[in-house]
Amino acid sequence: MNTDTIPETVTRILAEQALLDPEDVARDATLEGIGLDSLGLVECIFAIEETFDITVPFNANDPEAGGLDLTTVDSVIEAVRGLVKAQAG
Amino acid sequence: MGRVVITGAGTINPLGLSVPETYAALARGDCAIKPLDIPLVERLSVKIGAQVAGFRPSDHFDAKALTLLDRFSQFALVAAREAMGAAGLSADPELARRMGAVLGNSGGGMTTQDEAFRAVYEGGKNRVHPFTVPRLMSNAPTAYLTMEFGLRGPSFTVSSACASSNHAMAQAAAMIRGGLADVMLTGGTEAMLTFGGIKAWEGLRVLSQTGCRAFCASRDGMVQGEGAAVFVFEDYDHARARGAPILAEVAGASMTSDAGDIVVPTQAGAASAMARALLDAGLGPGDVDYINAHGTGTAANDRTETAAIREVFGPRADDLLVSSTKTLHGHLIGGTGAVELLACLMALNEGVVPPTAHYRDPDPACDLDIVANTARRAKVRAVLSNAFAFGGMNAVLALTKV
Incomplete structure (x- = not known):
């Protein structure tokens, strides 16, 4: 997948889960701030994995364990960028 | 209102194929959580679990019976035979009408479901085994108990996820107290360690890939197990009249x-369940010496x-x-409360409190005395066994010595 589309696609996935318009999701917003709870986050990760064909090492018991920062929209985009690059091919 | 006592116990679980084997393993603090040995494990991201090892169905059932018995029914029957034997009970025609069975279970016959779905979806087959439905239905293990022992009283299966066994046993006790039956076979069974069963849990992102470390700061989730206890x-007077062995009241x-969230537990729900169990038992906070915790090893x-x-x-x-004995035998989901009641009986009767393993x-x-890593000798007068399920469904049992 063209890496340029990652920000837009990730934002769309997060917005969909948060029941918001993608335009209303600021890049510096926290996931908590846009109303995503722990279940919502798990669903977002599933959608991200399916969309980008990657595996996101995420354990709800210890969200930081996978070494990923999933606190803001921007940090999720960065995490997905890293995983797509690392798991390419 | 009548008093209810336990006059027999039986089990097959990852720690042992009988009650004595299970007690010995609990006292040693054996951990049955190991690399999973199931088909397609290479496609799982969670590759550990607590499987029942050394169980050969053909040692217990003939080939004709086995065509009708999913693994979860096999577990229930093997456990019930041990329990009935220990209780020295047979259901004569008169008692049979006053005797029933209530078991807890969450997933149904998962092996059967997995195989049937695989056959039609992946295998492209257009037919499944003719006994698929009677094998997979959640009430099958309970039904087989009634058939095996000729029980003619009330029987059904209770399903409340991880609290299924405790709800079943609470219900069975209530039926005896309320006069619906004199004797009930009760407990729970689960055999969910199939590719599909684990995949579903994997999706929720709450399973540990390293082990169950309940109450430890390093805990990172639950580990699934399988098995049964019955x-x-x-009824106390009935048991006394026939000179039955009494394990506990x-x-x-x-x-x-x-009434909160489908997966996130609340303190209020758990607290009210424990408080009401104490009230129902006529116990005060100072009377209880041991709690077998729900202790899943999840953060929440x-x-x-x-x-x-x-x-x-x-x-x-x-x-x-x-x-939390889940650190030893894993989380048996719908069967877990039943196996955990064995830990309570051991604490009451043998004065040995099983440990919470892998505590670092x-x-x-989580600043309680969690009996870290090795079993403890203690005088135990009364115990609570906690179960707090997804769905916010809580059931707690209080046992005392008689």
């Missing part, structure tokens, strides 16, 4: 609902359960021994 619950039971449960115990027991919470780092949010 008990003979009996089911002094109290409670059922409450969080262990923190919430600790807070709930402190809320109910106040300053006496520091005198309690609290352990204290968590200030």
